[in-house]
Amino acid sequence: MLPYRTIVLELTENCPQCCVHCYNYWREHRAKTVTPATLGRGQIRDLVRRFKGESQLEQVAISGGEPLLRSDLTGILADIANEGLTPVVITSGALLTPTRVKRLPRDTILEITLFTADAALHDRIVGRKGSLRRVIEGVARAREHGCHIVASVVVSSLNAHDVHRALELGIALGAEGFLLNRMNISKATMPTAAWLAPTRVQLKQMLSDAEACASEYDLAIAVSVPIPPCVVDPSAYPHLHFGWCPRGGDEAYYTVGHDGQLRPCNHSSVILGDATRQSFAELTQSAAAREFWAPVPPACASCEHPLRDLCRGGCPAASDECYGSRERWDPIIDTTMGHPIVPLHPRALIALPDRATSRLGPP
Amino acid sequence: MVTAKKRPLKIAIDVKALSRELGATVKEGVVSAVRGKYFVKVGATKKEVVVGDTTPASEVKALLGPVAVVVKGRIIVAIGRPPKKPWIVCYIPAPDLIRRIRPEVRAAVLKQFVKEGVIPDVAAGKLQLGMG
Numbered sequence: 001m002l003p004y005r006t007i008v009l010e011l012t013e014n015c016p017q018c019c020v021h022c023y024n025y026w027r028e029h030r031a032k033t034v035t036p037a038t039l040g041r042g043q044i045r046d047l048v049r050r051f052k053g054e055s056q057l058e059q060v061a062i063s064g065g066e067p068l069l070r071s072d073l074t075g076i077l078a079d080i081a082n083e084g085l086t087p088v089v090i091t092s093g094a095l096l097t098p099t100r101v102k103r104l105p106r107d108t109i110l111e112i113t114l115f116t117a118d119a120a121l122h123d124r125i126v127g128r129k130g131s132l133r134r135v136i137e138g139v140a141r142a143r144e145h146g147c148h149i150v151a152s153v154v155v156s157s158l159n160a161h162d163v164h165r166a167l168e169l170g171i172a173l174g175a176e177g178f179l180l181n182r183m184n185i186s187k188a189t190m191p192t193a194a195w196l197a198p199t200r201v202q203l204k205q206m207l208s209d210a211e212a213c214a215s216e217y218d219l220a221i222a223v224s225v226p227i228p229p230c231v232v233d234p235s236a237y238p239h240l241h242f243g244w245c246p247r248g249g250d251e252a253y254y255t256v257g258h259d260g261q262l263r264p265c266n267h268s269s270v271i272l273g274d275a276t277r278q279s280f281a282e283l284t285q286s287a288a289a290r291e292f293w294a295p296v297p298p299a300c301a302s303c304e305h306p307l308r309d310l311c312r313g314g315c316p317a318a319s320d321e322c323y324g325s326r327e328r329w330d331p332i333i334d335t336t337m338g339h340p341i342v343p344l345h346p347r348a349l350i351a352l353p354d355r356a357t358s359r360l361g362p363p
Numbered sequence: 364m365v366t367a368k369k370r371p372l373k374i375a376i377d378v379k380a381l382s383r384e385l386g387a388t389v390k391e392g393v394v395s396a397v398r399g400k401y402f403v404k405v406g407a408t409k410k411e412v413v414v415g416d417t418t419p420a421s422e423v424k425a426l427l428g429p430v431a432v433v434v435k436g437r438i439i440v441a442i443g444r445p446p447k448k449p450w451i452v453c454y455i456p457a458p459d460l461i462r463r464i465r466p467e468v469r470a471a472v473l474k475q476f477v478k479e480g481v482i483p484d485v486a487a488g489k490l491q492l493g494m495g
Contacts, residue, residue, distance in 0.1 A: 006455050061455050088456055111456050117481050133483075140486035150456045172473040172482060174490055177461040181454065217468055220460040224453050241460065243452045253455050266454060315453070 002055035002281055003250040008063050008266050009044065010257050011073070015066040017092050018127035019113075021156045021196060023186035024065070025269035025321065033069045037259040039276070041072045045079040047256065047275055052083055054280045059086045061111075061253065063266060068095040074103040081105060088150070094131050096138025106146035111179070112139060113152050117165040125158055136173065143174040151175035156183045157195060160202035164209040171217060180210050180240070181225040184267055185331040187321045190341050197335040200231055207237045214239035228314045228329070229305045231336050244310040245317075248293035254284055264292045267317035292316070295326040372412055373441035374422045378431040381443075385435055392432035394423065394442060403442055405432050410439060 013030040024030075031038075039047070051057055060080045067073055068091050080087040086109065093112035112135060115125045122132035139149060151170030153163060163180065170178055182203060185193045198206065207223070214221045224243040227234070234242040246252045248264070255266045260276040262283050263269070270292060273283045283289065297313040305311070313319065314330025322331045322341050331341045373381070382389045392405040394412065401412040401423045414420040426442055433441040473490060476482040482490070 008455070059455070109456070109461075117476070119481070136482055137486050140482075140489035144489040144492045148461065150461065152456075168472050169476060169481065171464055171469055172476045172490070174469065176463055177456050179454075179456060217464060217472075219464065220462055222452065222456070222460050224455070226453060243454075245453050251452055253453075 002284060004055045004252055004254065004280075004284070005058040006061060006251070006253040007048075007051055007057060007059075008061045008253050008255040009048075010063050010065060010255060010266070011044075011067045011070045011076070012038065012065040012258050014069050015064055015092070016069075016128065017066070017094065017131065019154075020125055020127070020158070020192075021154060021183035021189060023184050023189065023267055023318075023321075025187060027188050030065065031258070033065075035258075039256075039258065039260050041075050041079065043260070043276060044076055047260070048080055048083060048085070051275075051280050052085065057085060059088060061088045061090055063090040063255075065258070066095060067091060068100055073100075074105070077105055077108060090152075092126065092131075093135040093138050093142075094126075094128070095134075096142050098141060101138070101141040101145050101147075104142070104145065104147060107148065108142075109148045109150060110139075110142055111150040111152050111177075112173075113154055114166050114170055114173075115154060116159045116162040117169040118162060121159060121162070125156070139173045148177075149173060149175040150177035150179065152179040152181060154181050154183060155198055155202075155206050157198050157202055160198045160206045163206045164213050167210060167213045167219070167221070168217075171219070178219055178221040180206065180221050180223050182206070182227060182332065184225050184315055184318050185322055185335065185341070186267065186318065187269075190322050190331075193331065193335050193341060197332060200336040203227060203232050203336070207232060207234075207240065211237040211239050226311065226314045226330065228311050228333055229307045230303065231333055233305075234307070244307075245312070245315055247312065247316065248284070248289060252284075254280070264289065265317055267315060268292075268320060270317075270320065292320075292326070297327055297329040299329055372418045372439065373433075374418065374426070374443065378433050378441060378443035381441055382433045385433065385440060387433045387435035387440055390432045390434050391445065392430050392442065394426045394428065394430050396424070396427060403430065403432060403439060405434065405439065412442070 012033045013026045014033040067089055077087045088109045088111055090111045115122050119132040123129050153166045182198055185197055210221050213219060222241045222243055226244050255263045256275050260274055261271045262273055262275040263271055272289050300313045316326040318330050319328045320326050324343050334341055378389050390405050392403050395402050402409050403412050412423055414423055429445050430442045431445045432439055473487055477487045
């Protein structure tokens with residue numbers, strides 16, 4: 001029996017937003033909401049049932065793109081609940097229209113992304129006017145309907161100064177859980193990472209603000225995307241829960257794309273195989289999967305920080321996407337040191353056109 | 364390693380704090396039950412946990428399985444729940460972290476955002492309903 005308790009299902013690549021920090025590898029050439037390759041409700045139900053039979057599955061994170069674009073989302077959520085599993089819908093919140101909210105099961109957990117309480121800045125980050133207003137109105141509807149809200153505050157250099165207010169906005173919107181994620185650098189954001197990724201000072205500010213908020217309001221805040229302790233030492237923030245990459249361990253969350261292709265996690269574009277044809281055991285215990293998680297950057301070998309065995313160089317998927325190698329540490333270490341991100345492997349040199357970031361310049 | 368039959372064994376809520384207080388060490392152990400008797404095993408040593416007024420059977424029963432054991436010298440002083448594993452989760456909301464915020468606190472923050480015009484009155488009304 002596989003130990004995994006969570007899996008991520010990306011229902012679609014499509015999304016009406018164009019977030020400046022978006023890490024999805026398809027962000028510049030996203031498919032339509034449903035394509036011939038997209039798994040239908042029945043296929044998703046079979047896949048979830050099979051994965052449940054092979055593992056200790058408890059939670060299914062429904063992601064995208066924007067999963068609310070799928071017209072069969074309600075049925076998919078019902079199927080997951082009927083298997084005795086908890087679905088969590090990861091959404092921008094901007095499409096929580098009256099019709100969509102009415103269709104959602106009443107106790108649905110929605111993880112919505114908040115960037116700031118400043119409407120102009122929020123809209124600038126996501127690339128759509130009126131977005132924060134739509135998120136607020138949508139979340140209000142969802143709360144009235146009986147949904148649970150988790151607020152995910154994603155931080156780049158643009159909004160690092162407004163974390164306290166963003167978390168407070170989450171409180172006002174009825175959030176019961178809080179994530180604080182620094183943007184994760186990907187191939188798509190490499191060209192702009194030098195100014196878009198938060199600096200060390202900004203990371204410290206964001207953590208200090210979150211620490212103050214957690215203390216003041218008795219919040220449980222998960223700092224999920226790893227911040228290597230050589231960048232900022234987490235011990236200064238006792239109220240925050242720092243997360244680390246599970247690296248294929250019990251807490252791993254393998255990710256199934258809209259077409260059924262299994263990847264090590266949502267940050268990675270590496271395909272381990274077709275989840276509709278191969279068993280999860282076969283895919284997750286394969287040499288390719290083991291090899292994906294194995295490398296620890298040689299540069300981290302001399303690290304003496306007590307958290308080194310949890311950190312192991314930060315996010316290996318980010319290293320893989322940016323440098324083409326997991327032998328290199330997380331690119332956030334380089335950007336916070338002012339170093340350029342220099343790919344080590346030709347695979348990382350296949351640059352993507354950058355639609356989202358081209359509309360913004362350095363602040 | 365011994366648990367003297369007459370010596371009361373503490374069922375600790377916070378083994379770390381107790382070990383600090385006593386200058387003792389915390390080791391991993393396992394509590395098992397055999398024919399109504401309870402045993403704690405630490406390394407190769409297995410000793411009976413004598414239940415009674417000071418060490419209620421119900422509390423020992425609740426600890427069946429892996430435990431943290433406070434050991435002072437050769438004496439087992441207390442057993443308690445094992446410390447949680449380092450918390451590993453990246454990106455996905457952890458159910459452990461989902462908890463309600465006091466309604467009066469939430470109401471005050473909501474009121475402030477309404478006052479500032481960030482949250483419209485209509486949405487605030489729905490959010491207040493959602494708090495119930």
